[in-house]
Amino acid sequence: MTDTASTTAPARALIAEDEPILAAALAHALRRLWPALEIVATCANGVEALQQGLALRPDILFLDIKMPGKTGLEAAEELAEQWQDGQDGPDGTPFPQIVFVTAYDDYALAAFEQAAADYVLKPVNDARLGKTVERLQQRLQAAKPAATTKTATTPAPADDNLARLLTQLQAMTPPAPRLQMIRAAVGNSVRMIPMADVVYFEALDKYINVVCRDGEALIRTSLKELLPQLDPQQFWQIHRGTIVNAGAIASAVRDEAGKLSLTLRQHPAHLRVSPLYAHLFRQM
Template identity: 85%
Template structure:
């Protein structure tokens, strides 16, 4: 039986850079099969789910969806039992990315792509793929014995989810802090309702609006969760899903169903809120 040919997807909105990365990878790793080149994050999500490659090269800054958002949504929608791809973020900034990648699941390459740096990434990826195939089939020994400096090898979906969640929160933390909100101003009919943050049970994304859910009422505000989140106290308001932020003090229990999916029950509200695998680490036992 032949060994599995590694498959990669590249997401990069600048065609010249996408081509340069593909050519460099072909030089440094001739047996790598580049199954798709996507011009944006939306396409990366669609093709990633359809093709289920072993490796994703994601440009951090892309129109429509950033590489981080694409990674987050892929992790949420990834089919159970299929190993999650190894991620390499492609970034034009040095300082912004480097600290976050030190202990994370993902690697990074800087633009413009440089063979020496990409060569190290290729070695690391080859080692990770060998490690994960050894974990599943211990019968086949690793083809090569060269080792790359690598802190952790993820062999389970939960380990890579944890690492990806940590990476996303590290990158979030590096963005400049937004001023904290004290009150929510929501239009109700032709008046403006002032809602104290302590009264909010959870925020739910609805198209171009957010539904602000309180114990006995709801109101719409015209913004996105991405814009709202940095203005909230992270100790008090937790993102638990791409479309949901919950007031931590409103949570009664976190329940896991037979399929291992987590959902929350609330103290004074009948809603049950689903927790994405990326945020499940928030509800581990203390």
């Protein structure tokens, strides 16, 4: 196999896999199929993958979907948010190529295909991994001219493939009954909040802060559990920790650094938009 990246510095990869035997098998296969590839770290969980990804800034991440601490999807999402808000790093390092390692069935794999995201199946197969290696080499080679001509004032786009994948996988989650009312604790009482009164939801550790025009209240759940119960036409996820009522959005504003934030109707808050969800606010 031709290594198109071998004419310059070798590509660098990080592997995140909680099963040591599978991690070793993937590393061995990569060394055989792509001898010039440098494997800079092997991580046993999603938290370590996020930390090492930010510290080492590799060109490629191989992320197991199901890992302790954080899943591969969660690690990728948080990495995109923290990688200088989706822009190139301070040293000019572009956002890495991501390959998901998965044991999902054919139905779930359709999401990866539709999002044009790279994936390899467990156990690792040389033929399938070889195709992924070829695509990675081509993408890294194609990205070089863009990386050298990009200016500091031009933000790099978020990883649209990752954004589409997250949206597609969320759509595959079995729909839960739509919430008509939020029951939230306020002191010693329970407040009944109509969904139309909610401006946005904000994750706070083990709680969610329900922000309304006339006050706030806490509910004990996670955004991951809440999201399937919300009408996706009315409530948009704009950040790993924020869901906003679309009807409450007044405008989306991009600052000089390229960061996107929302101003709201009848509420003073300004909400930051993760680069993964910036596509929601592109001009029609």
